[in-house]
Amino acid sequence: xxTHIKTSLRSSxxxxxxxxxxxxxxxxxxxxxxxxxxxxxxxxxxxxxxGRYPSVRFSSxxxxxxxxxxxxxxxxxxxxxxxxxxxxxxLLEFESPRETPLTxxxxxxxxxxxxNLRSFRAxxxxxxxxxxxxxxxxxxNTPLFMSALRSLKTLRIYVGYESVEAGREGRQYVESCNGxxxxxxxxxxxxxxxxxxxLFLGWTRECKVPLMAVFGNSANSIQMPQSLSHLLLAxxxxxxxxxxxxxxxxxxALRSLKxxxxxxxxxxxxxLGTTLRRTNAQLKALTIRTGIFDASGMDQCLxxxxxxxxxxxxxxxxxxxxTLWTRVVDWNLCLGPHRTLKSLLISYRHHQGEAGLSGMxxxxxxxxxxxxxxxxxxxxxxxxxVLDCQLPSFLPSELYNSLDAVAMAPALHTLRLLYAxxxxxxxxxxxxxxxxxxxxxxxxxxxxxxxxxxxATLILxxxxxxxxxxxxxxxxPASRWxxxxxxSNLHYxxxxxxKSQMVGRDGNQVVEAVPIRDYVAECPDAAVFV
Numbered sequence: 330x331x332t333h334i335k336t337s338l339r340s341s342x343x344x345x346x347x348x349x350x351x352x353x354x355x356x357x358x359x360x361x362x363x364x365x366x367x368x369x370x371x372x373x374x375x376x377x378x379x380g381r382y383p384s385v386r387f388s389s390x391x392x393x394x395x396x397x398x399x400x401x402x403x404x405x406x407x408x409x410x411x412x413x414x415x416x417x418x419x420l421l422e423f424e425s426p427r428e429t430p431l432t433x434x435x436x437x438x439x440x441x442x443x444x445n446l447r448s449f450r451a452x453x454x455x456x457x458x459x460x461x462x463x464x465x466x467x468x469x470n471t472p473l474f475m476s477a478l479r480s481l482k483t484l485r486i487y488v489g490y491e492s493v494e495a496g497r498e499g500r501q502y503v504e505s506c507n508g509x510x511x512x513x514x515x516x517x518x519x520x521x522x523x524x525x526x527x528l529f530l531g532w533t534r535e536c537k538v539p540l541m542a543v544f545g546n547s548a549n550s551i552q553m554p555q556s557l558s559h560l561l562l563a564x565x566x567x568x569x570x571x572x573x574x575x576x577x578x579x580x581x582a583l584r585s586l587k588x589x590x591x592x593x594x595x596x597x598x599x600x601l602g603t604t605l606r607r608t609n610a611q612l613k614a615l616t617i618r619t620g621i622f623d624a625s626g627m628d629q630c631l632x633x634x635x636x637x638x639x640x641x642x643x644x645x646x647x648x649x650x651x652t653l654w655t656r657v658v659d660w661n662l663c664l665g666p667h668r669t670l671k672s673l674l675i676s677y678r679h680h681q682g683e684a685g686l687s688g689m690x691x692x693x694x695x696x697x698x699x700x701x702x703x704x705x706x707x708x709x710x711x712x713x714x715v716l717d718c719q720l721p722s723f724l725p726s727e728l729y730n731s732l733d734a735v736a737m738a739p740a741l742h743t744l745r746l747l748y749a750x751x752x753x754x755x756x757x758x759x760x761x762x763x764x765x766x767x768x769x770x771x772x773x774x775x776x777x778x779x780x781x782x783x784x785a786t787l788i789l790x791x792x793x794x795x796x797x798x799x800x801x802x803x804x805x806p807a808s809r810w811x812x813x814x815x816x817s818n819l820h821y822x823x824x825x826x827x828k829s830q831m832v833g834r835d836g837n838q839v840v841e842a843v844p845i846r847d848y849v850a851e852c853p854d855a856a857v858f859v
Contacts, residue, residue, distance in 0.1 A: 338404050357415055364426075365429070366426050415443075419443070421446060427452040432457060441477070444479075447482050448483040460502075483559075484514055484521070485523060486523070522561065540570060553578045561587040566591070567588070589618050590620050595634065603641070614646060617650050643667065646671050650674070671699055672701065686708060687731045694734065703745070707746055716772065718776070720780060724788065736795035741797070744788075751822075774814065775817060781820070786840065799829070801828055805824040
């Protein structure tokens with residue numbers, strides 16, 4: 330039975346999911362989490378976008394992966410057909426990626442039939458409601474919102490250029506709808522605010538949405554819930570009155586803060602440090618990611634400023650730092666108050682050579698004695714052509730240095746290398762547009778999986794020889810994109826997961842990397858890459 334369905338509705342369910350559609354209607358009745366829509370993108374386009382496509386959710390054993398497509402009339406019909414298969418009030422979670430927004434009719438239909446939602450992530454497209462009818466539509470559906478979202482714990486809202494450029498009426502209407510979603514969810518614990526730039530102009534950093542678009546200037550501007558413990562900001566320009574946001578939220582109640590591909594975040598982070606120090610906040614998880622082409626503010630990202638942020642509070646348990654400026658941070662000093670860290674990911678994009686990387690890793694791990702999972706990007710893998718590459722029989726000598734540093738960590742049991750075979754494929758780098766066709770070739774994807782499997786075995790064997798306790802290995806870049814078709818190990822390029830296992834071979838016990846086909850289901854206690 331399926332409890333979580335992910336479908337693009339690219340075609341009818343009998344065509345895309347025969348195992349589900351051929352059964353009786355009762356096979357739909359166990360579904361509690363539904364993700365519909367989305368689009369397929371290639372990592373080359375993902376990188377051009379600054380890495381801002383919706384995050385990949387590695388599935389549990391009950392998830393059905395399907396293809397993705399754009400919205401159209403057939404999509405609307407298939408959406409309606411799927412919803413008719415569900416019983417009233419059975420859904421607890423609903424998500425629709427931002428490329429496939431919910432229309433007014435779809436939103437109302439969803440809320441009328443599912444009033445026990447705990448999580449709602451979707452971009453709303455209410456453009457088909459005439460301006461003169463918007464006030465009446467909102468008033469008519471406010472009771473429905475208040476009833477259907479009363480148990481909501483997680484909400485994602487989108488702030489698009491529509492709210493900036495559509496004039497006063499358009500701005501106020503978007504603000505009103507976002508405010509209504511928040512007002513209808515008194516139990517809200519997690520809020521995600523995502524910018525929605527123009528689909529194509531969004532590939533340039535100039536088109537990110539200003540932070541003030543969240544609030545606007547009208548009397549209906551949204552009020553932030555004071556009970557939030559988790560806040561995510563994505564694709565926003567954060568130097569636009571950051572003090573307004575910090576004054577609206579209860580920073581002392583925050584336990585998790587994520588800044589995903591926001592432009593010019595450093596002024597916000599400076600003020601955040603001051604606020605954290607003043608409120609004696611208990612922040613436990615912090616994520617800071619910037620796009621690969623977003624160099625704005627580099628001259629402001631000084632070591633002292635980042636040090637002030639990390640020294641303004643103590644007790645972090647999870648940190649992800651993926652920026653162009655990782656190298657300027659004095660990690661030995663910054664991690665001093667955070668020896669409580671259990672999960673750490675650091676993307677070191679501008680290396681000072683392998684010696685600098687290994688030394689940085691060794692210093693970081695000395696500061697984090699309780700670290701259980703660690704991720705970093707090695708700089709030694711280089712494959713010119715996946716299809717012509719021989720399966721490796723040894724690792725690059727430079728990689729051994731950083732692995733030796735990792736092996737010294739006493740509590741570490743999960744390692745993630747921000748890498749996958751073929752990301753530096755010579756043919757793809759020379760002809761990036763051809764990457765979409767090449768990666769879509771099943772033969773190419775299968776060979777990439779074979780290379781990853783062999784590399785994982787060599788890595789885990791080396792760690793075992795050094796006495797490491799690491800038993801889970803991920804070869805998984807920071808990219809949120811994944812191939813829609815799995816290989817023979819049911820891995821979805823470029824994300825690979827393995828567990829270390831002793832196997833008998835020629836009368837000897839040797840280490841083998843065993844593919845984890847369902848990461849969350851097989852290793853729930855170590856599922857840190859979801």
